[in-house]
Amino acid sequence: MNKANNRTGGYLALATTSIVWGTTWVASKIAVAQVPAFQMASIRQFLGGTCLVLFFMLYKKLPLPGAKQFGMLFILSLLMFVGANGLSTWSLQYIPTGLSSLIGALYPLSVVIIEMIFFKNRNVTPLTFAGLLLGILGIGIVFYENAFHGVRPAGFLLGVLLSFIAMLAWSAGTLIIARNRVPMNPYYATGWQMLISAAVMFGFAMVSNNTIPLGAISSTSWLAIAHLVIFGSLITFAAFIYSMKKLPPALFSLYAYFNPLVAIVTAGLLLKEKMNLNILWGAIITLLGVFLVNYSIRSNKNQVTVEPEQ
Secondary structure, eight states, X not given: OHHHHHHHXXXXXXXXXXXXXXXXXXXXXXXXXXXXXXXXXXXXXXXXXXHHHHIIIIISOOOOOOHHHHHHHHHHIIIIIIIIIIHHHHHTTTSOHHHHHHHHTTHHHHHHHHHHHHSOOOOOOHHHHHHHHHHHHHHHHHHHHHHHSSOOOTTXXXXXXXHHHHHHHHHHHHHHHHHSOOSSOHHHHHHHHHHHHHHHHHHHHHHTTOOOOGGGSOHHHHHHHHIIIIIIIIIHHHHHHHHHHHSOHHHHTTHHHHHHHHHHHHXXXXXXXXXXXXXXXXXXXXXXXXXXXXXXXXXXXXXXXXXXXO
């Protein structure tokens, strides 16, 4: 009975992770409608990072990072939070939520390509190539629907470029984590990365003179930021850890395939973003491609351990 209850709790945690992390894309879209992207992302990461760091320092009694640890945390914060999270947040000012989330979901494909080109990884199967082709085809369908059907928003191509750079930054960070483990609690490390990235992104926002007074931020934007911090960075992290402990890897990793679909549907319902059968089919084809790539890597026992983007 206990085992069954644990498995049920794991499924509930997986559902929470899949749904809530999907909605963080929409919350970010709502927030950047008024608050400059880097300022908003810095506020989110500062609040979330402060909570995580204080929890592990005061409750778990973990020490401050050493100089070598801090150096690695700084590099990862630039890639995973400034480059990936910051730029993907910025992209939401120019492109639909669903397109940005789908491009972000492509990072396993880019990891494979980077390993093939720079690390001479020859252990790639026909299934891997099939997944790569499906991923490219699916994202091409969604891009075509948003770029050439209906009114294309100003800065659309810039937003797409920002999303791809963000995805590549996440891929690079993923490879660094896989090859250079930081010898500290991964969620304590994540808290420090959030704090470092908050300082860097706020510095960028100040230098570029792209900030607004905190008092000018609307209650709607503050609610979106609160959702990102409380649910996206804290509660869902706990649910993700719980699902990892209670479910097999093949099950708890399913959240990555549901997140973009949740983002597309939620943005269509709440933000009235374009959503039709072609976009949904493009999303499904993209995620099928990502699944095939991940499956082929697992089958060859070369799977790279990754962290969730949202």
